[in-house]
Amino acid sequence: MRSSENLSKFVMDIRFNRFITALIIFNAVLIGLETFPTIYQEYHTYFVIIDLIILAIFTLEVILKIIVLKKRFFTNGWNIFDFVIVLGSLILYSTPFVSVLRIFRVLRVFRTITTIPTLRRIVAALFMAVPTISSVLLIMTIIFYVYAILGTSFYGDISPEYFGDIFLSFVTLFQIFTLESWASGIFRPIFAEEPWSWLYFLSFIVIATFIMINLIVGEIVNNAQKITDDFEEEAEEIKDDTSEIKELRKEIREIKEMLQK
Missing domain, CATH: 1.10.287.70 (Helix Hairpins)
Incomplete structure (x- = not known):
């Protein structure tokens, strides 16, 4: 019981949320740098390793949230959005569908909206309109x-x-x-x-x-x-x-x- 409470506090903690937000921004910068052929070709191995680490952290985040929230995780549209992006990235990572994988990788940038409440309110206002x-x-x-x-x-x-x-x-x-x-x-x-x-x-x-x-x-x-x-x-x-x-x-x-x- 104590361990589940500690896990819930850790996942819902604002510092954990800020870390994920910073990671999403870093991932966005990384994807932007990959558009420069000279930089990407020279540091290709590093790009792949860092991307795998980021994907692993995102996957762990989603798993932890599912453990903590259980069925409630899938009642939130933003959580489903995160789940689809992470799952899509995992499924397509070692497949020949490189272009589709790139779309999922770029969509990770939209996860910034899911981690920042003010952005969620703006998007909600847009859908209401x-x-x-x-x-x-x-x-x-x-x-x-x-x-x-x-x-x-x-x-x-x-x-x-x-x-x-x-x-x-x-x-x-x-x-x-x-x-x-x-x-x-x-x-x-x-x-x-x-x-x-x-x-x-x-x-x-x-x-x-x-x-x-x-x-x-x-x-x-x-x-x-x-x-x-x-x-x-x-x-x-x-x-x-x-x-x-x-x-x-x-x-x-x-x-x-x-x-x-």
């Missing part, structure tokens, strides 16, 4: 479609390389949406021949880029704030429970002292 984002994306698709038809109709003859058909118009509108070289490359040549074209381009940028993106960002920020508020409420409840327990212990102590007298 999915229904709203889906609605916004649907509206954006309609806007893109309408503007693609208008662009093909109005500017197909003037600039066929950008608005020759609806598919080219979609690609062009996406470039305008990203604000990448839209003025000099797309807008000005058309504007030189069609002075009223500025209405088309500016209205699309205002509606699609500014309004829609702000809607998505606003929804994510609201969800992040909601999660933070919930977290603070839970923290306050824990504090209240802790203070009540302290009061009860104090009262029990006083009763014991009275009985001893």
Whole structure:
């Protein structure tokens, strides 16, 4: 019983969590260094040995968590994510599927999210915003479609390389949406021949880029704030429970002292 409690304290200890986080960051740096051919070829053996050690530590971490948490381990999505990455890395390590193994090795970097609570809250906020984002994306698709038809109709003859058909118009509108070289490359040549074209381009940028993106960002920020508020409420409840327990212990102590007298 004592040994299981000690193991649980060790696995759940913040210092152990920080060590795993540091190891994940080190692993990320290592994977980045492997992209330099000269460094990787010269120190190939060291890279392989260090990677095996890191994988062994990650495997041990998952095993220890399963021992401590038992069935509860698989009720947490982040734990399942860690388990799949580690298991995938172990299965594929000595197989010819090198490209798939590389994907699993790179995915280890995402384990940073599982070890840092603030990052988990941001990701949770992002997933909470999915229904709203889906609605916004649907509206954006309609806007893109309408503007693609208008662009093909109005500017197909003037600039066929950008608005020759609806598919080219979609690609062009996406470039305008990203604000990448839209003025000099797309807008000005058309504007030189069609002075009223500025209405088309500016209205699309205002509606699609500014309004829609702000809607998505606003929804994510609201969800992040909601999660933070919930977290603070839970923290306050824990504090209240802790203070009540302290009061009860104090009262029990006083009763014991009275009985001893």
